[in-house]
Amino acid sequence: MMKFTKWNFIFLVGGIIIYVVDIGVDFWVASKYFCQGQYCLGILILCFRGLSSLITQIFSYEWFKNDWEGTVTGKLNWIFLVHLFQCGIFIRYWFALKYGRQAAFKQNSSRNASETDLLNFIQRQAIAVVTDINMLRVFKTFLETTPQLFVQIYILMEHEKKHLYQYAAIFMSFWGISISTVDYQTSLRKSLPDKDEFQRLPQLVYLFYKLLTITSWIISISLITHLSAISSGILVIFLWICGFTWTLTQHTAFCKSKKMEYLYRAVVGIILIFTFFNIKGRKSKVFISIYYATHTVVTLVILSVYMFQKPPIIREIHFTIVSILTVLSLVLGNIFLVVYYRCFHPTVYCRAQTYSDEVDGEARQKNRVESSRFQNFIMQ
Known part of the structure; x- marks a missing residue:
C-alpha cells in the first residue's frame, strides 16, 4: 500500500x-x-x-x-x-x-x-x-x-x-x-492497487503535456473569439455537445443517483472542451488520437485564416508572437503527450486479476478488493 x-x-x-x-x-x-x-x-x-x-x-x-x-x-x-x-x-x-x-x-x-x-x-x-x-x-x-x-x-x-x-x-x-x-x-x-508511485520525471512530462496542449487550445479559442464571438460560442457549445454525447454512450456509473450522474456527465463534457479525460478507464489510444488530431487541425485552420485574411486586429495583438507561441505549445504538447503514453503510462497486467490503468486503462478484474470512490470511478 x-x-x-x-x-x-x-x-x-x-x-x-x-x-x-x-x-x-x-x-x-x-x-x-x-x-x-x-x-x-x-x-x-x-x-x-x-x-x-x-x-x-x-x-x-x-x-x-x-x-x-x-x-x-x-x-x-x-x-x-x-x-x-x-x-x-x-x-x-x-x-x-x-x-x-x-x-x-x-x-x-x-x-x-x-x-x-x-x-x-x-x-x-x-x-x-x-x-x-x-x-x-x-x-x-x-x-x-x-x-x-x-x-x-x-x-x-x-x-x-x-x-x-x-x-x-x-x-x-x-x-x-x-x-x-x-x-x-x-x-x-x-x-489504485498495483500502481507505482508517480515519480518526478513522469510528473513533469505529464504536467507539460497537459499545460502545453491546453495553452495552445485556449489561445486558439481566443483567436476565434477575436474574429467572431458568435463563431467561438458555437464552437464551444458544439464541443460540449460532442463531449456530453460521448459520456452518454459510455454509460458511466460514477454517481449513485441518475440526476447526479447526468450532472457528472455534463461536467465531463465541459472538461472535454479543453483536455482529454477518459471517463470509463478503458484503453483510449484511438479516442485520444482523434481528440488531439482534431485540436491540431482546428488550431492550424484558425492560424491559416488569420494569415490569409489578415483582419485589422492582427497588428494589435502581435500575431507573429501569438502564432509562434501557439504552434510551439501545440508541437511540444503533442511531443510530451507521445512521450508520456509511450514511456510513463502505468499499464499493469496481472494474471489473477487485472485492474484498470489510470484514466486510460481497461478494467477487466474478476475479483475486487475494497475500493474507494475513485477506484469505483476508474474500474467501471
Whole structure:
C-alpha cells in the first residue's frame, strides 16, 4: 500500500493556501473590473467562480451523504448547511489535515498488530480524503480556472493597456491548472492497487503535456473569439455537445443517483472542451488520437485564416508572437503527450486479476478488493 508521506502533507497545506489565495485573486480581479466600469467582465469572472463553487459543493455534499449513509441525521443536516454557504471544501480540508498529519508523522509509532492496522486505516483514509479533494479541484479547474484563463488572454489581446492584476490572474490560472492536473494523477496512482508511485520525471512530462496542449487550445479559442464571438460560442457549445454525447454512450456509473450522474456527465463534457479525460478507464489510444488530431487541425485552420485574411486586429495583438507561441505549445504538447503514453503510462497486467490503468486503462478484474470512490470511478 502506498504511503501518505510528509511531503504529501506539505503539498496538502500548500494546496489549502493556494485555494484561499485563488479566491482572493478572483474577487480582486472582479473588483478591478467593476472599478474600471467593465461590469460584464467582472460579472463573468464572478459567474465562473459561482458556477464552479456551486457544482463542487453539490458533489462534495453528495459524497458526504453516500459515505455517511445510515449516520445521524443531524450530522448530515450540519454538513448540508455548511455546503449551502459554499464552505464544504474546508470541511474536507480539515479531514485531510487530520488524517494526513496522523498518517505522515506517526508511521513508525506502531508497536503491535492492532496499532499497525489502525495506522493502515489512517493511511487509507488520508489518501481517500485527499483524492476526493483533488477530484473536486479538477472540476473547479475546468469550470472556473480554465475559462477565466481564456477570458484573461482574450482581454490582453483585445486591449492595449495591461494591468498587474491581469497578469496575476493569468499566473494563478496556469498555476491552478498545473497543480490540479498533477495532483489528480498522483492521487489516482495512490488510490489504485498495483500502481507505482508517480515519480518526478513522469510528473513533469505529464504536467507539460497537459499545460502545453491546453495553452495552445485556449489561445486558439481566443483567436476565434477575436474574429467572431458568435463563431467561438458555437464552437464551444458544439464541443460540449460532442463531449456530453460521448459520456452518454459510455454509460458511466460514477454517481449513485441518475440526476447526479447526468450532472457528472455534463461536467465531463465541459472538461472535454479543453483536455482529454477518459471517463470509463478503458484503453483510449484511438479516442485520444482523434481528440488531439482534431485540436491540431482546428488550431492550424484558425492560424491559416488569420494569415490569409489578415483582419485589422492582427497588428494589435502581435500575431507573429501569438502564432509562434501557439504552434510551439501545440508541437511540444503533442511531443510530451507521445512521450508520456509511450514511456510513463502505468499499464499493469496481472494474471489473477487485472485492474484498470489510470484514466486510460481497461478494467477487466474478476475479483475486487475494497475500493474507494475513485477506484469505483476508474474500474467501471
